[in-house]
Amino acid sequence: MRKNTYIFLSLAMLLMFNCKSVKTVKEGEANYNLSTRQLIKANAQKEANFKTLQSRLKITFSQNGKSQTHSVNFRAKKDEALWINASFSVIRALVTPEKVSFYNKLDNTYFDGDYKYLSELLGTELDFNKVQNLLIGETLFNLKSSDYTASVDEASYIVQPKAQRELFEIFFLLNPSNFKVKSQRISQPLKLRHLQIDYITYQEINEQILPEQIKVIAVEANEETIINLEFKGVSLNEDLRFPFKIPSGFEKIEL
Known part of the structure; x- marks a missing residue:
């Protein structure tokens, strides 16, 4: 993958949780008898509902047999x-519906642009809402019962478009116990690209069910990148600031 892939993928994986009275969500009784319409409605009722979020985010990044781990501070306004900030503000980033911005004091560079790079990298058109939904355990694409069909296989509901798109395929796996997303899979077979987001565990925070651990696998041809995310010390609905200013004299990254 190209230079700065780690930073961009980290930006794409920003949002998550864990707070004072955190409980890992355990499997309840499975219900495999829902129609597609009922299933999509049940999933929508579990949508995360918060105004702001603050947490520590542990990111483990693996590529080409090498692995590195970073812990950052994360804030979000839904x-x-x-917003992400590494120790000593070495790397700081701000992602909004309009653009993606970050700077890196290790090499005095910055980026200030749109979602084009992320879209090309992950093999699907991305915007702020898609990135946010992906990270909080919501489906990347809005589910409508008229456009999707559901079946049961290997202890999961499999939701997919009634007609798959010409250039890429989409599959959502939903948990039959709590109807949250277990996995999202988007493939571009012709370009040998595959993106898989697995929600390893969920946690209950202030009566919200939110991801606790996420594993992201991005494959392009014979190159595989794996990102593991762990979200700790989350607090919800506090008054937060999102300071961001690119230092003077930094060189802009051109993609």
Whole structure:
């Protein structure tokens, strides 16, 4: 993958949780008898509902047999901003519906642009809402019962478009116990690209069911990148600031 892939993928994986009275969500009684319409309605009723979020985010990045781990501070204002800050503000980023921005003090560079790079990298058209939904355990694409069909296989509901798109295929696996997303899979067979987001565990925070651990696998040809995310110390609905200013003299990254 190209230079700065780690930073961009990390930006794409920003949003998550864990707070004072956190409980890992355990499997309840499975219900395999829902129609597609009922299933999509049940999934929609579990949608995360918060105004702001603050947490520590542990990111483990693996590529070409090498692995590195980073812990960052993360803040979010739902539907408006995602903010990340590494220790000593070495790397700081701000993602909004309009653009993606970050700077890196290790090499005095910055980026300030749109979602084009992320869209090309992950093999599907991305915007702020898609990135946010992906990270909080919601389906990347809005589910409508008239456009999707559901079946049961290997202890999961499999939701897919009634007619798959010409250039890429989409599959959502939903948990039959709590109707949250277990996995999202988007493939571009002709370009040998595959993106898989697995929600390893969920946690209950202030009566919200939110991801606790996420594993992201991005494959392009014979190159595989794996990102594991773990979200700790989350607090919800506090007054938060999102400071961001690109230092003077930094060189802009051109993609």
